[in-house]
Amino acid sequence: MSLTTDDVNKIAYLARLGINTQDTESYTTDLSNMLNLVAQMSSIDTDNVAPMAHPFDQIQALRPDVITESNQRDAFQSIAPQVEEGLYLVPKVLD
């Protein structure tokens, strides 16, 4: 399995992950090598095997529907890059 630099740029955009142009080539090689490593999986027939998502086939625990979380907005926003009047600020999204 071999990826192209275009593939890597597309994946990086999907992940919203900036990559320096001069590094694209080495990421392309590394990713192709990783995909070759995982390609060993195809040597084995798994048609009748159920996927295992979790070490135990555990049922999601339920709890009474009562509020347990207190309002900690100020504490959480004290570590945010940019806030104003209780709102997180980001560059303008709508014109």
Added chain:
Amino acid sequence: MHTKTIKELSLGLQSGDYSSEELTLSYLKRIKQHEHLNSFISLTEDRAIAASKQADAMLAAGNAPLLTGIPMAHKDIFCTQGVKTSCGSKMLDNFIAPYNATVVDKFNQAGMISLGKLNMDEFAMGSSNETSFYGAAQNPWANNTVPGGSSGGSAAAVAARLIPGATGTDTGGSIRQPAAFCGITGLKPTYGRVSRYGMIAYASSLDQGGPMTQTAEDAALMLQAMAGFDTKDSTSAEQAVPDYSATLNNSLKGLKIGLPKEFFDESLNSDMAAAIETAINEYKKMGAEIVDVSMPNLKLAIPAYYVIAPAECSANLQRMDGVRFGHRCDNPEDLNDLYIRSRGEGFGTEVKRRILVGTYALSAGYYDAYYIKAQKIRRLITEDFTKAFESVDVIMGPVTPSPAFGIGEKTADPIQMYLADIYTIAVNLAGLPAMSVPAGFIDNKPVGLQIIGNYFDEAKLLNVAHQYQQVTNWHQQTPKGFE
């Protein structure tokens, strides 16, 4: 004082031989003396001294729990309220955690004194500590040698006797491999045994926190404090926690030890094979029986892991978006630019590789071929273990194919680094508990014996490890210059 175990320190504190404040100051001094090891990312001196005074008051009152007043430190992946929790990343270099991880709360309640936060591979992705934004911690046993990873700072600090115990986390071997490389005892509990709340997620279906100590006896004490159901972690197990110290002295007569033939094939370094064989012989002398077992799907563990772990990490690390906390780029042009540059600047190369592979594996058209396929193989590997545990009590083998390697030796080829985790990764896929126990040296570098147990059978693992430590003294060796 610094070579004492947690158990010994506890006896000294309870009988008033020294105070917690004296202990705390003496360990803090040692950490500063050996700063070149780079095992700590931050020290929390003032908090530690204040906590030690409280511990001394409790000890004086005579009703202090066993771990009261004993210094320790957390891997910098556990959120500690009011303290920088960096996860070894530039992304979180400015992140002051607004709450405590459950594990941190539990050790505070148990009275242990946290001295600071330990170095680690960035977001726990690495096997050498070299992916840390703060530079690699050093292995105290050999110059310019890696301590292993990702919990490399924890292992280096315990090995150098800068702290008597530490927390670590293990997603593919990150407690056991550094414990082996640094000659200490490390325990990765059953998935769900220890709460993951506030433990920054790498691969959520594999991550598990555990203790790193000098001895199995100490690991039992620390696991006792860490383990248990937590309503804040929906994957934590609602299972009773046994008294881990109570069964340490059980006899091993008739213990059935499984040796998977796949653990001892030609890829294993011959010195390592000899060291493991010597350790197994000790168990035979104690009356254990050896049973040959086979795990035919073991070789698929690394391929499956390098789909599942990156896929889960690519989802988990989406929360690092430069909006609510962590690194934000300067002067973003628009929202996309903010995300792309903040993440591009905040993450290091190895984290980026794994996010990219995970994103690819989960993208439309590839999901079945990669993620579902890997989950099917995960089941096959788990069934290999289940079958083996029908005829044995524990499984033994090496932790690593060879002892600690040099700093920079494997960074050029990430795949070579991944392949070295062959003996540890399958355990995480199955969710089983496993330990690394010091079992000798190769060229003055420590070797670890791996002991794998059945689900929630940590007490058996600790018993098996403790008995070995009664007849060997590998765990008591201290690196030169740190005696």
